[in-house]
Amino acid sequence: MIIGILKEIKVAENRVCMTPAGVEIMTQHNHQVLVEKNAGLGSGFTDSDYQQAGATIVKTAAKIYAKADMVMHVKEPQPQEYPLIRKDQIIFTYLHLAADEELTRALIAAGSVNIAYETIQKKDRSLPLLTPMSEVAGRMAAQEGASYLQMSEGGRGILLGGVPGVEPGNVVVIGGGVVGINAARIACGLGAKVYLLDNNLDRLRYLSEIMPSNCYTVMSTRPKLRELLKEADLVIGAVLIPGAKAPKIITRDMLKDMKQGAVLVDVAIDQGGCFETSRPTTHTKPTYIVDGVVHYCVANMPGAVAKTSTLALTNATLPYALQIAEKGWKQACVDNEEIRLGVNVVGGKVTFKGVAEAFGLKYTPIETFLK
Numbered sequence: 001m002i003i004g005i006l007k008e009i010k011v012a013e014n015r016v017c018m019t020p021a022g023v024e025i026m027t028q029h030n031h032q033v034l035v036e037k038n039a040g041l042g043s044g045f046t047d048s049d050y051q052q053a054g055a056t057i058v059k060t061a062a063k064i065y066a067k068a069d070m071v072m073h074v075k076e077p078q079p080q081e082y083p084l085i086r087k088d089q090i091i092f093t094y095l096h097l098a099a100d101e102e103l104t105r106a107l108i109a110a111g112s113v114n115i116a117y118e119t120i121q122k123k124d125r126s127l128p129l130l131t132p133m134s135e136v137a138g139r140m141a142a143q144e145g146a147s148y149l150q151m152s153e154g155g156r157g158i159l160l161g162g163v164p165g166v167e168p169g170n171v172v173v174i175g176g177g178v179v180g181i182n183a184a185r186i187a188c189g190l191g192a193k194v195y196l197l198d199n200n201l202d203r204l205r206y207l208s209e210i211m212p213s214n215c216y217t218v219m220s221t222r223p224k225l226r227e228l229l230k231e232a233d234l235v236i237g238a239v240l241i242p243g244a245k246a247p248k249i250i251t252r253d254m255l256k257d258m259k260q261g262a263v264l265v266d267v268a269i270d271q272g273g274c275f276e277t278s279r280p281t282t283h284t285k286p287t288y289i290v291d292g293v294v295h296y297c298v299a300n301m302p303g304a305v306a307k308t309s310t311l312a313l314t315n316a317t318l319p320y321a322l323q324i325a326e327k328g329w330k331q332a333c334v335d336n337e338e339i340r341l342g343v344n345v346v347g348g349k350v351t352f353k354g355v356a357e358a359f360g361l362k363y364t365p366i367e368t369f370l371k
Contacts, residue, residue: 001325002032004068006061007039010075012283014042014306015313017072017093018321020053022314027054031325034058034068043310065089070324074313075300076103087111088347090329092321094118094133097344098245098358099272107345108361113329118270119243119352120320120342127242128338129320131178132312134267136302138182138238141265142171144296145234146190148263148287154294156261158233161191168192172228174220174249174274175238176203179267181211183236188212195228225249230257237266237274243344244354246271252291260292269297334370
């Protein structure tokens with residue numbers, strides 16, 4: 001199979017979807033890898049590194065789309081790429097379609113095979129290709145939130161860990177999944193008083209056992225959330241429904257009860273955000289203020305630590321990319337339910353229920369294409 005590795009073009013996105021080591025493994029399995037010129041520079045990999053691994057350097061994205069059987073990205077295709085996508089071409093990347101109707105309809109029109117990193121799912125319901133970036137984003141959420149609490153950034157002027165004689169800051173983390181655990185751990189490590197909310201009692205029991213003593217696990221209810229928001233200095237939204245739009249956990253009405261200069265970090269912004277007042281921001285302009293509350297809603301947080309993120313992402317995606325390349329997408333789906341769950345749009349049909357429901361589109365089970 002001919003595999004195309006594209007240079008990311010989303011604002012301040014420095015990751016690349018495959019390292020030279022990943023390319024070498026692909027070429028060892030007799031697949032041809034095309035890498036767009038300078039694709040790896042943001043992550044510290046040169047064109048020469050890729051060539052030594054066996055890749056062919058291609059000058060433009062258009063040439064890669066024209067030649068590759070499977071195109072790989074980190075972030076979703078951007079509007080200027082839509083016309084380049086070919087019928088039956090495999091697009092393997094983070095798609096987050098339930099939050100992007102324009103992209104969904106563009107992929108339907110293209111007739112391509114679109115496999116989303118974020119909906120590949122194991123039997124235990126874990127998301128193996130989302131997990132490494134969730135780990136990065138969760139840790140960054142606490143780090144960035146602490147930074148924007150500084151008065152120079154519009155925050156309250158709170159040091160999360162406090163100092164002797166001064167109480168630490170209060171952090172509320174909504175969602176006890178991968179993002180939430182990592183965010184809470186970093187906030188605890190900074191010395192903050194952390195409340196970790198989830199609506200699953202068994203999950204809360206587990207979290208209570210593994211989290212530090214300054215982390216308090218709490219059943220997530222609307223009254224309890226309102227109570228905690230009044231004292232919160234930093235709130236991290238880490239709620240995810242795989243492949244579907246994130247629920248709006250914090251409404252604008254709730255902001256009036258929060259302290260001026262408190263910070264909201266919405267890690268679910270890729271799936272539409274879990275705060276009513278959230279809208280996507282970029283690394284170049286990461287925050288805005290609504291009703292005196294600082295909002296940080298960067299849609300590609302791990303892109304700021306590209307070297308770490310690229311290595312972690314390739315570790316996770318490469319085994320799946322190799323299966324698809326070796327077997328073709330249909331046989332890979334037949335043999336591996338995890339990949340089957342990753343297919344969102346095929347041949348103009350929406351094959352992931354959460355995406356269909358988000359935009360009132362007809363849902364077609366993927367099994368229709370595998371008979």
